[in-house]
Amino acid sequence: LNLMDKLESLRPQILLSVQRALLGEISASLRGITCEWDETKITINCYFDGDPSETNQESMDDVASEVTADFPNHCVEVEYVRVDAPKALPTDPHLTWVYRRKELI
Numbered sequence: 001l002n003l004m005d006k007l008e009s010l011r012p013q014i015l016l017s018v019q020r021a022l023l024g025e026i027s028a029s030l031r032g033i034t035c036e037w038d039e040t041k042i043t044i045n046c047y048f049d050g051d052p053s054e055t056n057q058e059s060m061d062d063v064a065s066e067v068t069a070d071f072p073n074h075c076v077e078v079e080y081v082r083v084d085a086p087k088a089l090p091t092d093p094h095l096t097w098v099y100r101r102k103e104l105i
Contacts, residue, residue, distance in 0.1 A: 007038065011096070014042060014071070018098045021066035025059040032089050032100040042071060044098075045079045047089055052080050 001009070018035050032047045044067070046052065046060050060078045068076045083089055085103065 003039065010037060014067075015096070015098060017067050017070040018044060018063065021063040022099060025063055026099065027053075027056050027059065029053075029056065030099070030101065031083060031085065031103070033098045034090070034095045035098050036096065037074070040073075041075045041077065042067060043077050043079060045081060047081045047083045049083070049085045051082060 014035060014037055018033070022033070029049045029052070030046060031049050034045045034047075036043050036045070044060070044064060046056075048056065052060070057078075057080065060080070064076045064078050068074070089100070
C-alpha cells in the first residue's frame with residue numbers, strides 16, 4: 001500500500017476511537033470536532049462557542065489520552081478554536097467531522 005492508502009485505511013479506526021472517547025465528554029459549548037491525521041500525528045480540532053473552560057479543556061485532554069491509548073505510535077494533539085455562534089463553522093470539504101451539534105440558523 002502507498003502512504004495515502006495507508007492513511008485512508010486508518011480512517012474508520014481513528015474516527016471510531018475519537019467518537020468512543022467523546023462519550024460523556026461533550027459540553028453545551030462544543031459546536032463541533034474535526035480530526036486529521038498523518039503517519040505520526042492525530043489532531044483533534046475542537047470548535048467552541050466562547051472560550052473553552054478549564055473543564056472543557058480537561059475533557060478534551062481526556063479524549064486525547066483515550067485516543068493515544070488506541071494509537072500509541074501517534075502523537076495526539078488537541079487544538080481549541082473559538083467560533084462564536086452564529087458565525088459559521090468551517091466548510092472546507094476536506095475536513096473530517098467527528099461531531100457537529102445541531103444548530104438553528
